[in-house]
Amino acid sequence: MDGDKRAVIRLLEDIAEHLELRGENPFKIRAYQTAARTLERLETAPAELIAQGRLEEVPGIGRAIGDKIKEFVATGRLRYYDELKAATPGALLELIKIPGLGPKKAMTLYTKLGINSIGELEYACRENRLVGLAGFGIKTQERILAGIERVKKYQGQFLLAAVLPVAKALAAALAAVPGVTAAEVAGSVRRGRETVKDVDIVVAHPDPSAVGPAVLQLPGIEQVTGSGATKTSLVLETGLAVDVRAVLPEQFAPAWHHFTGSKEHNVLLRGRAKEQGLKINEYGVEAGTGPLGPIADEAAFFRLFGLPFIPPELREGGDEIEAAAAGRLPRLLEESDIQGVFHVHTTYSDGAASLAAMAAAARERGLKYIGISDHSRTAVYARGLRLEAVLEQQREIARLNEAPEGCWILSGIESDILPDGSLDYPDDVLAGFDFVIASVHSAFRMSEAEMTKRIIRAMENPFVTMLGHPTGRLLLGRDGYEVDLAAVIEAAAATGTVLEINANPYRLDLDWRWCRRAKEKGVRLAVNPDAHSAEELAYIAWGVMTARKGWLEALDIINTLPLPQVRNLLRQKRAAGAI
DNA sequence: GCCGTTTTCGGCCCGACTGTTTTCAGTCG
Numbered sequence A: 001m002d003g004d005k006r007a008v009i010r011l012l013e014d015i016a017e018h019l020e021l022r023g024e025n026p027f028k029i030r031a032y033q034t035a036a037r038t039l040e041r042l043e044t045a046p047a048e049l050i051a052q053g054r055l056e057e058v059p060g061i062g063r064a065i066g067d068k069i070k071e072f073v074a075t076g077r078l079r080y081y082d083e084l085k086a087a088t089p090g091a092l093l094e095l096i097k098i099p100g101l102g103p104k105k106a107m108t109l110y111t112k113l114g115i116n117s118i119g120e121l122e123y124a125c126r127e128n129r130l131v132g133l134a135g136f137g138i139k140t141q142e143r144i145l146a147g148i149e150r151v152k153k154y155q156g157q158f159l160l161a162a163v164l165p166v167a168k169a170l171a172a173a174l175a176a177v178p179g180v181t182a183a184e185v186a187g188s189v190r191r192g193r194e195t196v197k198d199v200d201i202v203v204a205h206p207d208p209s210a211v212g213p214a215v216l217q218l219p220g221i222e223q224v225t226g227s228g229a230t231k232t233s234l235v236l237e238t239g240l241a242v243d244v245r246a247v248l249p250e251q252f253a254p255a256w257h258h259f260t261g262s263k264e265h266n267v268l269l270r271g272r273a274k275e276q277g278l279k280i281n282e283y284g285v286e287a288g289t290g291p292l293g294p295i296a297d298e299a300a301f302f303r304l305f306g307l308p309f310i311p312p313e314l315r316e317g318g319d320e321i322e323a324a325a326a327g328r329l330p331r332l333l334e335e336s337d338i339q340g341v342f343h344v345h346t347t348y349s350d351g352a353a354s355l356a357a358m359a360a361a362a363r364e365r366g367l368k369y370i371g372i373s374d375h376s377r378t379a380v381y382a383r384g385l386r387l388e389a390v391l392e393q394q395r396e397i398a399r400l401n402e403a404p405e406g407c408w409i410l411s412g413i414e415s416d417i418l419p420d421g422s423l424d425y426p427d428d429v430l431a432g433f434d435f436v437i438a439s440v441h442s443a444f445r446m447s448e449a450e451m452t453k454r455i456i457r458a459m460e461n462p463f464v465t466m467l468g469h470p471t472g473r474l475l476l477g478r479d480g481y482e483v484d485l486a487a488v489i490e491a492a493a494a495t496g497t498v499l500e501i502n503a504n505p506y507r508l509d510l511d512w513r514w515c516r517r518a519k520e521k522g523v524r525l526a527v528n529p530d531a532h533s534a535e536e537l538a539y540i541a542w543g544v545m546t547a548r549k550g551w552l553e554a555l556d557i558i559n560t561l562p563l564p565q566v567r568n569l570l571r572q573k574r575a576a577g578a579i
Numbered sequence B: 001g002c003c004g005t006t007t008t009c010g011g012c013c014c015g016a017c018t019g020t021t022t023t024c025a026g027t028c029g
Helices: A002-021 A026-041 A046-051 A063-075 A079-087 A090-095 A103-113 A118-126 A138-154 A160-175 A187-191 A208-215 A249-260 A263-275 A298-303 A320-325 A355-364 A387-400 A448-460 A485-495 A512-520 A535-549 A563-578
Strands: A182-186 A198-204 A221-227 A231-236 A241-247 A279-281 A284-287 A340-344 A369-375 A408-416 A435-439 A498-502 A525-528
Touching: A002 A026, A002 A046, A002 A063, A002 A079, A002 A090, A002 A103, A026 A063, A046 A063, A063 A079, A090 A103, A090 A118, A103 A118, A118 A138, A138 A221, A160 A182, A160 A187, A160 A198, A160 A208, A160 A241, A160 A535, A182 A187, A182 A249, A187 A198, A187 A249, A198 A249, A208 A231, A208 A241, A241 A249, A249 A279, A249 A284, A249 A298, A263 A279, A263 A320, A340 A355, A340 A408, A340 A435, A340 A525, A340 A535, A355 A369, A355 A387, A355 A535, A369 A387, A369 A435, A387 A408, A408 A563, A448 A485, A485 A498, A485 A512, A498 A535, A512 A525, A512 A535, A525 A535
Parallel strands: A198 A241, A340 A369, A369 A408, A408 A435, A498 A525
Antiparallel strands: A182 A198, A221 A231, A231 A241, A279 A284
16 A cells, blocks of 8 residues: 555656756756656555546646556556657766766766666766866766765665764854854754764855855865865865855845755745745845845744744745644654663673663652663673563562662563564563563564565564564664555554654654654654663764654653653553453 | 746746856755
């Protein structure tokens, strides 16, 4: 059911990409992208919309795209797409991934030089064969070669957790430059995207042209890739690209908003501004009569369009502007809402710190409770707990809880979900824990149907309090296993199972794109650090970011509850199951 | 390709920088 929707979205996105390569009308390309995004947000599957005859009522889907979706849903294919694909070689899709190489130049390389892959392009550059092509010169060739290096070395993506501290340090360094009145991180880093491809920083200075030279003094620069009056582009030694934009102090708020994006958000906001007779650019807002006066901050900026402040995490170009206009923005979760944490490992299994040390670290962080969940016995690679160890740990927890000193220890387990969906311990052992996290750690290679059934069966177990890292993905490492998340969310709602937002920056799983769906279905979530050391309790910040991007509020997250309420909640599902 | 009580045609967000150009196309965000 959901696979059908995903396939349609994919199809529309692919068409847009192919049209881009063909140098088609940009607005036509955007029409396909808009249709894909709209469908993404829609609860109803395309097949259902078609059955109800309502497909073309969806904004952004007209006759042409509607017919294409119908053909694709009915036959599983689309002739138009097949023809496009036949006419635009797949190699071009690979080529436009190289920074500095867009559809036009890629097409020239393909038609004039017969370049079919990045490898061939690299070879052609080294043979000096690009020079002489219309629109190409020695600089372009060098640029492309450097772009290839970057793609090969880093795949162009970085983990947010690796980038954010660097970005903040750069902004702080620029903030200290004489004359600078503000320097802030913008872009996808500020929006809290889980992976990012570059850093954007906006700097305010009475003489913007004075900022560029200061930027060039920053430490760790490997290469300067652009240097104009107001924009400086760098690549750091780590391969991370950085863009710095300089504006006048009175332009800072609109500029910060502009460079925070997303691009899609900006397009939508400009559309709304236009309806109101206002024009936005990165330096300010103009009415028909001329530029409006200085804008104090982003809140004032949004007010010009009759909107409340939209938090950066929500600015992905979905329905955030619509929701803001209707007063339906959520009051997003904050880290200070977090009262305690679940999913913490100790030296009983593969953690680096002892139970007592983890509890002490939690206390120092001001947490009111900490839920210990070491690995279960099947996870031998992680020194999973045999039954004797389970009992021993529970005795130690009881002993430590005699003097809890403000932080209560909850006894739990991260139990493997076995291939058939059963858990790793019998019910009487499971009943001895305060909570149980069920996770898939093995036998990843199953069909989507089998994996979905396996996970749902685990959730039907009354002792399973939470589902751990629902897809098993590792960012920039491996894709998650095949699983029908829509069905998992339905099952979580039906069984009263909490879904984990695993806050390890490599996981961030459940993905923010699914969090909102879960919330709408009435599912509760837990922001879990999956900490294997005392320091990793700080991972909670990444999980909070994910929850915020998923429109979640404190109410949606169980570990914002005080201890007595959270203990009640942990008992609810098994109590219901026992009746 | 989509959309519309200003419109069924003519709009659709806007600007910086680079490189290859004799005035601007391509790329990016």
